[in-house]
Amino acid sequence: MSLLSQTRSRWLCGVGLLLCLSGVGCEQAPVDALLPTGELALLPIEWNASSLGSAKVTTIAEHDDDIALFGDTGVALWSNGESQGKDGSVRAWRASAVVPALGFPGRWLIGIDEEGKVQRLKSAAAQTVALEDVSGRYKLAGKKVLDVASLGGALVAFALDGRLAVSDGMTLREYELPLRGLVGSQGQAAGIWDDQVVIFDAERASQRTLALPGVKWLGFDPQHSLWAATGDSLFQLQDGVFRLAHRVDGDDTLRGLSASSRGLWVLFGQTIGLIVDGQLRLAAIPQGATMSAQDGLRLVGSPSGDAWLLGESQVLRVGEERGGGQDFVLWRKNMKPVFERLCQSCHLPSGSAHLDLSTHSLWARYRNVLGARVLEGMPTPMPPVGTGTLTAEERALVSSWVARGQIP
Ligand code: HEC
Incomplete structure (x- = not known):
């Protein structure tokens, strides 16, 4: 029996909630307290990306002073604000993550390439960056990896075609869970499957499934609470149910959700928001972003607390005055x-x-x-x-x- 079918009953509470939201049968409905909104003072962060050129960046992995940008001209590494060079051998990427290194202390910046291989970034000598295919070291050789998330500690989750694989650095365990949009925190992975959110506890190998029609993005906030977003609504998981936290008005849209060390970033049509201290703080998408008109604009939260906005040929970094950037x-x-x-x-x-x-x-x-x-x-x-x-x-x-x- 698949792990998913064991917890189908969980559907019910999620569906119940959604009925309530649309005004049907609300006897036991939790009253959702919407997030208060406020203003966000946002700065463009000058992080010295001049030599990036006009690459289209797909995904970013950051650790301490290292920033790796994976894009359509290869992968470029910045360290402490200086370009460390670039490897142009792989030009199509699906995802990236910062994971514990295998075999020695420290961290690896890894990218999942279009073919589904796990590539780690090496910067041996100054100004040289190279990729190493480490799929085999995770026992993933020959398997197509679609997504990756660090779960904290030694645990890393890989989404495969129809399966979830979790590595503890020594062994790889596979589960029948076809997830995408993977995020991780405190030994848990969360991902999307159809119109459901699946939360997988890697230590207990158990999972919960919650229905959330239209769900597109997930994120764990710094307090390890899970949030989910559809094209127009933002939900927070509380006491086992997704409660509505914010809904866009009029013809505005929600375009992304991504975690940072400061809070969760949310991208809307013309504004960008940061959920912090129980508030959704909003700012206009800064200038320099001819980006705002672009549908392809994507949001990546940074461990520094900042946010990256990735456009067709632009990488914009924004943050608060007090932020890491x-x-x-x-x-x-x-x-x-x-x-x-x-x-x-x-x-x-x-x-x-x-x-x-x-x-x-x-x-x-x-x-x-x-x-x-x-x-x-x-x-x-x-x-x-x-x-x-x-x-x-x-x-x-x-x-x-x-x-x-x-x-x-
Ligand atoms: C002439 C050599 C020398 C210079 C120049 C020097 N340091 Fe040090 N520093 C040391 C030594 C040796 C130690 C370790 C012994 C100690 O703690 O006093 C040290 C210790 C420190 C520590 C202590 C860390 C701890 O864990 O307590 C800090 C912070 C530090 N230095 C900062 C600086 C800064 C900032 C500067 C420049 C403004 C500087 N140092 C210039 C030699 C130097």
Whole structure:
């Protein structure tokens, strides 16, 4: 018996809800509390993509300082704001993800190519990027992979033709679940099958199925709550049912939903929204986006908290002032010069201090310690006495960058 048929009964509650939404038979209907809306202050993020050219980017994978853009001219890697080069051998992509590396600590950026192979991005020497087909290492050789999602921990889910395969890094288990639009969080995979949302618990190998006619996109928010969107409505899974959270008005449409570390991003006809703190905050799609008119515009949430808007020949990054993208922009503009002038003699990756501080993500990780060292000299000053001092202006810049860590 297929796993799906075991839980057909779950249909009922989902269908019941939908009847209620259309005003039929509402005795037991939960009263859906719609999300309050507010305004979102959105900035275009200058992330130095000048050498990207006019590639059409299909999917993006990001980890710490690395950004891999998979598109129709190949895959390009940016690290800490610098282009690391490109591999043009594969030019059609289905999906990408950041997954635990197999065989050593760290992360892989992987792309699923059009043929269904799992390609990992390698950047061995500086300015060289290469792909390695790792399908065999996942025991997926000869199988056509359609989609991928990291489920947290060691778990990675692959959507195959008609099946879901879950790898824990050692073994691959397959289940009869024909899902698409895969997303993952805390050991769970969620995907779409016909007009249903299937939530699969990889540790227990159990699943729930909920009907949601017209469902197109899924996303887990940072609190691991599942959301789903149709072409005109947004739902949140609460107490086992999808409750309506927002419905577009008039002839507006909903065009995408994608998770970020800050909240869930939602793309509408002319606006972009961020669900955060129980609110749907909305902003106009920024200029530079002749994109807004394009039907093909797609939304990809970023682990930095920002969002990417992918058009036919444009990649636009947007975020809040407090977001990770803007933090990087300010680091690059104001902190990198300080690093180069006063810190890099000791703090390069293999430097004498044995503490690499050469990237934005490391500065962000050490933000408070770094502030104490540089601004207060606590417990001992950085740079060490006799090896240079910051100008008043540099101190002010470090101070305001460090203070960004306290933005609530
Ligand atoms: C002359 C070499 C040298 C220079 C220049 C230098 N550092 Fe250091 N730094 C060290 C050494 C050695 C340590 C480890 C010993 C210690 O913690 O004092 C260290 C430790 C640190 C730590 C502590 C991390 C922790 O875990 O406590 C931070 C943060 C730091 N440096 C930041 C900076 C910054 C920012 C600059 C430039 C503005 C800088 N350093 C310049 C040598 C240097």
